[in-house]
Amino acid sequence: MAANFLIYGLVNSVVLMLSALGFSLTFGLSGVANFAHGGLYLTSGFIAWMLIHYLGLPAFVSMLLTIVITGIIGALIYRIIIMPVRGIALSEVISTMALGVAMIEFFRYIGFVTYDFTLPPLVAGSVDIVGVSIDYQRLVIVGVGVLLAIILWFFTHHTKAGLALRGMSQDEYTALSLGIESDWAAMLSMGMGAALAAVAAMAILPLGIISINMGYDVLLLALSVTVLGGLESTAGLIVGSLLVGYAMVFTSTYIGPQWGTVVYLAAIVLVLAIKPSGLFGKSKELEERV
């Protein structure tokens, strides 16, 4: 029972971290809160499904293609929807939220609501680990999580573009004075965030069917994890995911499955009431904002 709890808690935490990663990355690098995150996640699932079923492409190829396509959609969302209102936080939230809802409801409208919508797992079957049966796809999820963490760390610390994005997020005008462009940076970080939403979808969706409401769930999960951990901190994202991840598994095993979802909503409310900057939040000093 304890091993079960530990392993499924960990998998659930990595699922949360993956779901939130794109949202957190875009916000951390460009300050844009992309409320279309859940919509992008869902859309990428359906794009992959359509590539497989309408074009007959192999699953793995379809998934890679989906990640690229979703990334491009993200960048275009910045260019078309966000750029004109950049800097007005409320407008950014409202316009991306509206777009996200539109994307999700579009798929409901065209009837993508049956049990036919599933993605194949990368590796089928399951394995026993210390007496706990776990399917390979869940291990794939953990692997993808670890791999992404390494890739992103390398990107932001050792590549020119990554350093430029971090520079822009720390001090826009100094970055500008070195020739880095702020709209380019924001567009890239939106594109990367959207691509990461797609990576998460490709890894997680094979666990079940693609259901419309996942679009909303993923956005709420991403919000709860990032708000809990502090919006701009990587360590916060990891700790936030672990806390919410284990708390969800704990409540649904010991209290009742229907309570699992209450946990992350309660987490948002509690954190905002007690420590609004999040557990790891750096509430910026006034001096730095000027």
Place this chain on the structure above:
Amino acid sequence: MLEVNNLMVFYENALAVNDISLEIKQGEIVGIFGSNSAGKTTILNTMAGLTHHLKTREQRRGGTRITITGDMLFQGENITTMKPRQRVERGIILCRERHPVFRDNTVEENLKLGGYLRKEREVEEGMRFVFDIFPPLTRLKKRKAGMLSGGEKEMVAIGMALIAKPKLLLLDEPLLGLSPHMQQEVVRAAVRIREHGVTILMSEQYARPIMPVVDRAYIIENGTLVMIGTSLEMMENPEVKSAYFGT
């Protein structure tokens, strides 16, 4: 090299720069002196394209209305409405006031970012030059820039600007908050940078520490040009002398 004609900058209805014309010739070190809110930063930021960027940004979101008139020519080319990046490509590099560095990055990463638009080889060359004129940076390479002292930050900030390969280097109050010794180091560095073929425009509130190395200087008050001259000419004017040279 750089020619500014009748530059005016308004923030809403407040006039920050009032009809200023100036010229910087190849190989010079030129000073701009003025007290707080005289308009020094606004002038330098406008040359680097930052004011233009801010103006576009504010326009989009309906914030502060910024008006810029007049024109700027760099090596004969009109740069008045160019983006900051285009100006960096042409060799106009600004080192902003208050020693700005990227706090969460190491000194080395900061310097690398300075060469964002330059080729690998140019960045390496630039690094060597920077470590040569600021030897203390060599042992600070791996330190987080946010942890450095003011003087060390200024060396990093100027270092970044140098690796960006300036033809015209704009230094906004590089001596601000530095000890007399550190001020001397920065002034010495400026001379070496000029010997390297870089033209320099430097703003300061207090003229004495840099006057010996400045070829010509402009004095501005409340956005208006009040005097142009060499250091000798300035010292002869008792009012200027007491305001910008102390006693």
